[in-house]
Amino acid sequence: MAADTLSLSDPYTVATSYWHRLDDGRIQCDVCPRACKLREGQRGLCFVRGRVDDQVVLASYGRSSGFCIDPIEKKPLNHFLPGSSVLSFGTAGCNLACRFCQNWDISKSREIDTLSSAASPSILAETAERLGCRSIAFTYNDPVIFMEYAMDVADACRERGIKAVAVSAGYMKPAPRAEFYRHMDAANIDLKAFTESFYQKITFSKLPVVLETLEYLRDTDVWFEITTLLIPGHNDSDAEITDECEWLVSHVGPDVPLHFTAFHPDFKMRDVPHTPPETLSRARRIAREHGLRYVYTGNVHDPAGQTTTCPGCDRPVIVRDWYVISDYRLTDDGRCDHCGTSLPGRYDGPVGSWGARRVPVRLGM
Numbered sequence: 001m002a003a004d005t006l007s008l009s010d011p012y013t014v015a016t017s018y019w020h021r022l023d024d025g026r027i028q029c030d031v032c033p034r035a036c037k038l039r040e041g042q043r044g045l046c047f048v049r050g051r052v053d054d055q056v057v058l059a060s061y062g063r064s065s066g067f068c069i070d071p072i073e074k075k076p077l078n079h080f081l082p083g084s085s086v087l088s089f090g091t092a093g094c095n096l097a098c099r100f101c102q103n104w105d106i107s108k109s110r111e112i113d114t115l116s117s118a119a120s121p122s123i124l125a126e127t128a129e130r131l132g133c134r135s136i137a138f139t140y141n142d143p144v145i146f147m148e149y150a151m152d153v154a155d156a157c158r159e160r161g162i163k164a165v166a167v168s169a170g171y172m173k174p175a176p177r178a179e180f181y182r183h184m185d186a187a188n189i190d191l192k193a194f195t196e197s198f199y200q201k202i203t204f205s206k207l208p209v210v211l212e213t214l215e216y217l218r219d220t221d222v223w224f225e226i227t228t229l230l231i232p233g234h235n236d237s238d239a240e241i242t243d244e245c246e247w248l249v250s251h252v253g254p255d256v257p258l259h260f261t262a263f264h265p266d267f268k269m270r271d272v273p274h275t276p277p278e279t280l281s282r283a284r285r286i287a288r289e290h291g292l293r294y295v296y297t298g299n300v301h302d303p304a305g306q307t308t309t310c311p312g313c314d315r316p317v318i319v320r321d322w323y324v325i326s327d328y329r330l331t332d333d334g335r336c337d338h339c340g341t342s343l344p345g346r347y348d349g350p351v352g353s354w355g356a357r358r359v360p361v362r363l364g365m
């Protein structure tokens, strides 16, 4: 694939199905609410989808920007196969345009060099199994834009008993969303703020669509957790955090885990300071006061803010510091070993022992 031309003769370019023709001759992509309207040869905002041969194609099928083995807690997922390792990968491009993007070298890439590794679904599944990973995660950039590839990888993994995890901003239209999540076992959805103005001015997207995705996931078997990156002065007021938590309790329920993570200056928001740890602790306190039971701080050392407590007897059942689990008091099926209360999440055997390691992977190793 050349960076600036699309062709179905390219081995990494495939036909897609979520699009329709417009009366003015353009074709509209129907994967996400951007609804890019394309003339022949044009690419959408995500860059990896575009129009060629009078249809919308995906031009990054089977190519990746790289792989790492991570702790599942890094996605972050604290209630999904705790302590296990996950094979993480991403492609290039994104359907949002967040000014604070923490992965902008991948998400904003227009360079084919970014897609350096060829990776068919079967090779990825074999690799995850060989490396002992319990799951594979579509992360670094949003799998919404490469959904056909992600679904095929998920299917290949499921055949080997490996779970599939989507890390996404949840900015997707209902029909592709329903198809996409039929192939996923877990997700972490970024809820980037709780004001329409933040979503419009800083991410160039719309909050109600993301809330719809959360309500959609609530009614599926997909295990999901939520992350809010707190950016000083932009989405960290008591009032906004309160609004977010009240909405989550009433629309998703008190058991959905919520992660407040720390911002570092990046991309187009280098003039904004790092998030102070006190901001994360304040947000966590507000969320717990409003009824959320599993609220975590992230990207900081904060064992108190990263420990899971049993809702039955109030004892610590998973004690963490950053990504390391130092004490684990759940049975193999996720019940408190003191009082027997079931913890929400997916538990399947003893706790993993991957720890905090991050190991880059080259396919074919």
Ligand code: SF4
Pocket (backbone or CB within 6 Å): 029, 030, 031, 032, 033, 034, 035, 036, 043, 044, 045, 046, 047, 049, 050, 094, 095, 144, 145
């Ligand atoms: S997936 Fe890409 S091409 Fe399709 S509407 Fe969204 S940004 Fe546009």
